[in-house]
Amino acid sequence: MVKAHRVTIQDVAVLSGLSICTVSRALRNLPNVSEKAQAKVADAAAKLGYKASSAAARLAGGNTGSIAIIAPTATAWFFAQAVEAAEEVFGDSGFDSVLISLRGKSSVKRKIFDDLLGLSQRVDGVLLLNVDLSESEVALLAASGLAVASVGMTSVPWDNVGIDDELAAWQATSHLLGLGHWDLAVLSGRETQENSVLTSSDRLKGFSRALKDHHLTVHPDLVINSDSTIDGGRKAMNELIAHRSLPTAVFADCDEAAFGALMAMREHGLSAPKNVSVIGIDDHPMSWFLGLSTVAQPVADQGAFAANLLVDRLQNADAPNEPSNHFLDTKLIERKTTRRQR
Amino acid sequence: MVKAHRVTIQDVAVLSGLSICTVSRALRNLPNVSEKAQAKVADAAAKLGYKASSAAARLAGGNTGSIAIIAPTATAWFFAQAVEAAEEVFGDSGFDSVLISLRGKSSVKRKIFDDLLGLSQRVDGVLLLNVDLSESEVALLAASGLAVASVGMTSVPWDNVGIDDELAAWQATSHLLGLGHWDLAVLSGRETQENSVLTSSDRLKGFSRALKDHHLTVHPDLVINSDSTIDGGRKAMNELIAHRSLPTAVFADCDEAAFGALMAMREHGLSAPKNVSVIGIDDHPMSWFLGLSTVAQPVADQGAFAANLLVDRLQNADAPNEPSNHFLDTKLIERKTTRRQR
DNA sequence: GCCAAAATTGTAAGCGCTTACACTCTTCTT
């Protein structure tokens, strides 16, 4: 095969009759370039099919043209959606997406922070998806010189997009209460160091608040850990069925946990809403399939929104506006697993 | 904040008392480096926490240290699993993973091939997951100088890992036939330019072969397109229910399509296996939940295996062995949606 | 019209690494 000669900035300079320097500036839309020059350069570059070498650009102090997407896992439905949405935004803006999955291993996260300098040299920015960061990690990232944005994180010194988790849980719980249920259990994700689900504690708060609104209180025995997984939800529900008096309704803090609960019920010859009403949060595609009542959250939108904020920061480095925090709407979707308590 | 001075190869050279050149060679385990020098360099590098600049390395003709993972989508269960497995292998071998999702858009694929030179300059290799490539695209990639490996592709001039799709379909169909079913419909992914499911035609072949083994033939009216999606499966099954005589068993060429079929049945007051036996391929986690009989395929294993092959190629560029093609085992899992036909 | 200020363009020095090639030591031959 013929080794195609790479089109360099030099070629563009020659064709446009300008210097490399002017071409470089024109290409990056820097000031101090006449319109005429700008046009000539654009023309020559197009004609030659010129694409800047990101390696050279980076080495010389420019940008890498890539952004890291860091997520606790890439396989869970939520993250797969958010990652793809972000990747699309980045791709459309000309950035490569470097995927980093923590896979529930704190060692991976540690490695990233140990080599933050290395990372900052390979990417221009970082998009964090629900990553549980210690204060010092937040500080390190903020000081790294990298542009940062996140989804589903709170009190961070950069742009964040999420839902109001407390409100979502409140919506779900209030729906149950509104149907006349007052004997409620909650399947809650646990906060662990290894695999923290940042949102769970807020959701638990929303649950409590809804109860309080109805002059009820949370019974500790009816707060059960689900790990926010199908299997965890199943185990939690099994426990509920085996060892405790069955509540009339269950709020699972994510749909996966609700699936597990439904499964456990079926294994015991029970079903929703006949024996127990069940509601989740997410609106996983399978929820529709199973008729699960839930509170829907826009997942791809969150990823795309945060990605756009990050791209904006990167492209308008000049505008140093305050970090913003955006809440996207959640919406109760009543399906078949919840009904009025008689 | 203090701008930390980047540790360069120069620093390592000074500390080890050797020249930059020797350090560079030692670091990359090239020949012609004495053990003493090797040790000194390793020592100095460790002491300084030296990490080579991938940009500089790349620019100078070395490697980028990143690998592109190209998939038709990142959200589907299969791809999310495979991507994460590959990302883990790459990460452990020191490579960054650049995720590129085609998102069912041929325009994205075209853009990649238009800029293959650009890509080859940003990554060392490419892992293709079930990407439908034209002959010319295969040729371009093979000639690009990039290391390539793939999952689920056939007759490609590079390492490939997959399952025997025809066999898997044969296994599923034979199970149905073995239970006494002879009136079968198949829900098959369609081959379209936009969103081709490469495996579908092989699976259809396996279906045919199983029928033939039992001296039956495929009835064209009972081959229905499902797009390999839940919704497609649902529509397909609805069609079957509405317009045609119901077969006694249905083979869906992936679990998602089977889910849709089950849903459609439920909407019409039917259920599996009571009215129709249903089997899929994949062993999606939800299949267990729904009791769907299926043929399991190792998904993460395929991604990891292919990723390892690619890393091997990259790290032992000297060994120019033939491209290999590996088939991983599939296994019938009999659950509750299939039963003997009386 | 003249000159300073502003706008535009060019020159050249790296960024941190790889690699062709030159050079210095060892080892073996014979």
Added chain:
DNA sequence: AAGAAGAGTGTAAGCGCTTACAATTTTGGC
């Protein structure tokens, strides 16, 4: 024991880009 061959190491020239800073052209005020 002298010379060739080879192992180990160093020198220096880039890779393609960005960016101070210098050089040049344009603009505008009076």
